Amino acid sequence: MDYLRYLRIDKLPHIWCEGCGNGIVLKSLLRVIDELKLDPDKTVIVSGIGCSSRTPGYMDFNTLHTTHGRAIAYATGIKLAKPELEVIVITGDGDATAIGGNHFIHAARRNINITVLIYNNYIYGMTGGQVSPTTPLFKYTTTTPYGNPEQPFDISKLAKAAGASFVARTTVYHFQKMDTYIKKAILKKGFSVVEIITPCPTAFGRKNKEDRGIDMLKKQREIAVPIEKAKSLSSDELKDKIIIGIFQDIEKEEYTDLYKRIREEIKNNNKVRL
Numbered sequence: 001m002d003y004l005r006y007l008r009i010d011k012l013p014h015i016w017c018e019g020c021g022n023g024i025v026l027k028s029l030l031r032v033i034d035e036l037k038l039d040p041d042k043t044v045i046v047s048g049i050g051c052s053s054r055t056p057g058y059m060d061f062n063t064l065h066t067t068h069g070r071a072i073a074y075a076t077g078i079k080l081a082k083p084e085l086e087v088i089v090i091t092g093d094g095d096a097t098a099i100g101g102n103h104f105i106h107a108a109r110r111n112i113n114i115t116v117l118i119y120n121n122y123i124y125g126m127t128g129g130q131v132s133p134t135t136p137l138f139k140y141t142t143t144t145p146y147g148n149p150e151q152p153f154d155i156s157k158l159a160k161a162a163g164a165s166f167v168a169r170t171t172v173y174h175f176q177k178m179d180t181y182i183k184k185a186i187l188k189k190g191f192s193v194v195e196i197i198t199p200c201p202t203a204f205g206r207k208n209k210e211d212r213g214i215d216m217l218k219k220q221r222e223i224a225v226p227i228e229k230a231k232s233l234s235s236d237e238l239k240d241k242i243i244i245g246i247f248q249d250i251e252k253e254e255y256t257d258l259y260k261r262i263r264e265e266i267k268n269n270n271k272v273r274l
Ligand SMILES: Cc1ncc(C[n+]2csc(CCOP(=O)(O)OP(=O)(O)O)c2C)c(N)n1
Pocket: 049, 050, 051, 052, 053, 068, 091, 092, 093, 094, 095, 096, 119, 121, 123, 124, 125, 126, 127, 132
């Protein structure tokens, strides 16, 4: 496949460190866009702030680099104004679940038809490695020099509980699964989340004695457990493992459709009966 066709060549070289997983996600998304034949003029890629959120800057689509934590809020506005557009959000664990946590859960609750790819590297990468809501317990970061004392969020569980139509998790090592899940998420009518575990050797790895991207990838291969297998394992056996797979795939009314229905009812009958 010709990736360059979809890239803004003049924006290269990219800013990502050697061993960072962000480029693996970019290529996966481009493969899916190519396979689905999405029209770049009708596809909007929105991001917040962070290393992950730099992704759309390299993509030759309608892109919007917004403020930290607000990508989903901007994307919601775009989708409501023009529901015919394909809206994809790219965000980091800090961007989506710390400062942007409220936008995330409420978009899931509304079930608006956007696809959110969350690059989960367990850390604030761009700002030098502060703790994030997904940093595992006792791991070291620049702001938790004695180990993280806080229990982490499970992003996929959170998305499912908040009402997302489609929720899946993969690692960048499992790139074929990543292609499949991103494709399903885009095709799903409703709020879709793909949580992607990706290595940040610079900010997370160095502090936790995993400073090579390749070693972090090998570890992903070792500790990933498919959801089907995980069902037969005990919580002890699942300790320090990453469960990958599809956690939620359901049908329910989508928000922009419901909104359209309300507008039409008001226009035609001057009252609403949903
Ligand atoms: C309102 C606001 N607060 C803080 C920042 C500084 N800031 C920029 S990126 C970032 C963290 C990014 O972490 P994450 O979303 O996990 O993305 P990553 O860089 O790891 O991909 C922070 C705190 C900001 N730009 N705006």
